[in-house]
């Protein structure tokens with residue numbers, strides 16, 4: 308009989324693991340606590356179509372997810388579109404796509420711009436010599452930039468962006484993380500002057516739907532609104548799941564556990580964030596818990612505006628002006644045509660912060676009112692009258708923050724508890740987390756589970 312594999316979490320890592328294991332003939336059971344699949348890449352309805360709750364696109368290096376689209380018959384939906392990145396500082400929008408744009412950035416002296424451009428060019432040149440990169444995880448980005456790119460490159464260019472993305476941790480981020488971020492972004496250029504980003508026609512929902520349909524066709528079972536409350540461990544072996552008290556979770560418990568106190572599974576994959584995993588597994592040894600706590604998380608707060616008119620001509624506008632309490636505006640309809648949204652303009656106002664921040668606690672309307680005067684700094688004609696609808700989303704585990712020398716602290720996929728596997732965004736390194744890497748993670752975990760099931764366990 309096929310082994311029964313439980314998968315906790317219906318984001319791209321969980322969906323991919325279920326799909327890959329189903330292909331190998333395993334009986335899969337996927338549990339998602341939210342009412343819909345997609346996790347951080349989940350979508351909501353807008354103007355007769357769907358849109359991600361957090362802005363999403365692909366770089367040309369995102370080959371795993373594009374290959375998955377093709378495999379599921381969605382290859383013709385992958386669009387590569389030119390996009391425009393900008394910079395807001397000193398009351399002005401600066402273009403930030405080409406090397407010439409860097410030279411024109413009037414917020415730092417010309418000699419510093421030249422040095423910045425050359426340093427970025429050097430970092431991208433290093434791509435051909437990846438072996439040397441390990442040394443970049445021993446030094447923070449702030450130390451590296453001040454030494455090689457100059458103080459202004461850090462203080463005026465990178466520091467506002469790092470503070471925006473990592474808050475109080477901004478000066479602790481390893482240079483290796485930044486190197487990958489720069490290289491992947493520059494790698495998405497077409498020639499020197501254009502940047503091409505990917506987006507699926509019909510939104511990321513088309514891939515979520517296709518994975519769901521494929522898993523069900525394989526005989527896999529998907530339980531929505533089903534929250535796993537505890538991974539049951541007996542004598543160091545993970546053997547089952549117990550579910551939360553709400554109706555949907557209890558329905559799963561009744562169906563799968565029968566009269567027993569928990570539902571039995573041969574193997575269990577957990578794709579929940581580390582802090583959420585630690586709430587449902589109490590038996591991990593201290594050294595593994597320390598690894599799971601090595602990377603912390605930033606939360607994200609998103610306000611999405613449906614408007615009559617655009618705010619700027621830029622898709623991705625980094626806010627370097629730190630008097631403004633958000634980090635970027637992402638004007639989706641400067642990337643995907645407004646025609647897709649019945650001619651409406653759609654813009655995300657994005658913030659990464661600690662969940663204790665007052666901006667994380669604010670309601671939708673409080674946030675809109677707090678941001679309004681700052682949106683008017685970007686475009687003095689911006690008026691609430693032009694805003695037709697506003698959505699507000701919060702994500703607690705939006706972005707892992709990795710410490711120095713993280714390669715030695717990444718939690719293993721095979722946890723110390725036999726038959727329990729971990730697959731979450733803290734294991735994506737040195738790349739920044741993204742849907743492409745969650746697909747890759749799901750594939751890696753499925754392969755590991757298959758190997759263990761066929762060849763005997765990999766646990767010592």
Ligand SMILES: Cc1cc2nc3c(=O)[nH]c(=O)nc-3n(C[C@H](O)[C@H](O)[C@H](O)COP(=O)(O)OP(=O)(O)OC[C@H]3O[C@@H](n4cnc5c(N)ncnc54)[C@H](O)[C@@H]3O)c2cc1C
Pocket residue numbers: 315316317318319320321338339340341345346347348361362363364365533534535536578579580583587607702705706730731732740741742743745
């Ligand atoms: C604002 C923002 C912008 C982003 N932009 C991009 C982008 O442009 N391009 C890109 O590729 N990626 C982007 N990402 C990242 C991308 O969305 C994630 O890396 C990816 O979706 C993570 O997938 P995952 O399956 O690993 O984790 P998640 O999506 O976090 O999935 C984990 C799932 O586990 C579920 N879960 C947790 N605990 C339990 C439990 N006890 N029981 C049952 N279920 C549980 C959660 O509800 C969740 O659905 C962005 C993310 C954010 C927040």
